[in-house]
Amino acid sequence: MTRVHVPTTADQNAALRSWICDRITPRPTITEGECIAIVSDDGSRLYAGAIYHDWRPDTGLMELTAGSKAPGVYWAKLDVLAAMLHYPFRQLGVRKLVVHIPEGNERAQRFAKGAGMTRECLLRHHYGWKNHAIVWSMMDREYARSRFAIEERKAA
Helix, strand or coil, X not given: XXXXXXXXXXXXXXXXXHHHHHCCCCCCCCCCCEEEEEEECCCCCEEEEEEEEEEECCCCEEEEEEEECCCCCCCCCHHHHHHHHHHHHHHCCCCEEEEEEEXXXXXXXXXXXXXXXXXXXXXXXXXXXXXXXXXXXXXXHHHHHCHHHHHHXXXX
């Protein structure tokens, strides 16, 4: 089983942000943002993490960048995904959560689709020549109707 862990210090948050970025190709340069970790129940293993960054309260937009060391997404249980989406939509009041995924990363695209995100568009040459990005997003209304919000209501 897995659970969500929130870093308690700025140093822990920065270290987790670096760990997440190290697992993404091409490696992003994200210098700010709040992170969460997906860890084993006993906290001894770090499986994945997410960075919530580029929060724009005036427009309600936020970006999410995630990375994992695990080859599969066995850690992505319903309660973990519900916790991952709770922070932007419930705590911050995000209107739209956006993810950019390299076109060739089919596993991440399946994950985004399974998380209830919608494929929006292709950003040509976004990561370099012939290295395109696909934009996925979730609106607050979609989150409110999703199984993740339902899971959150069950837990309360």
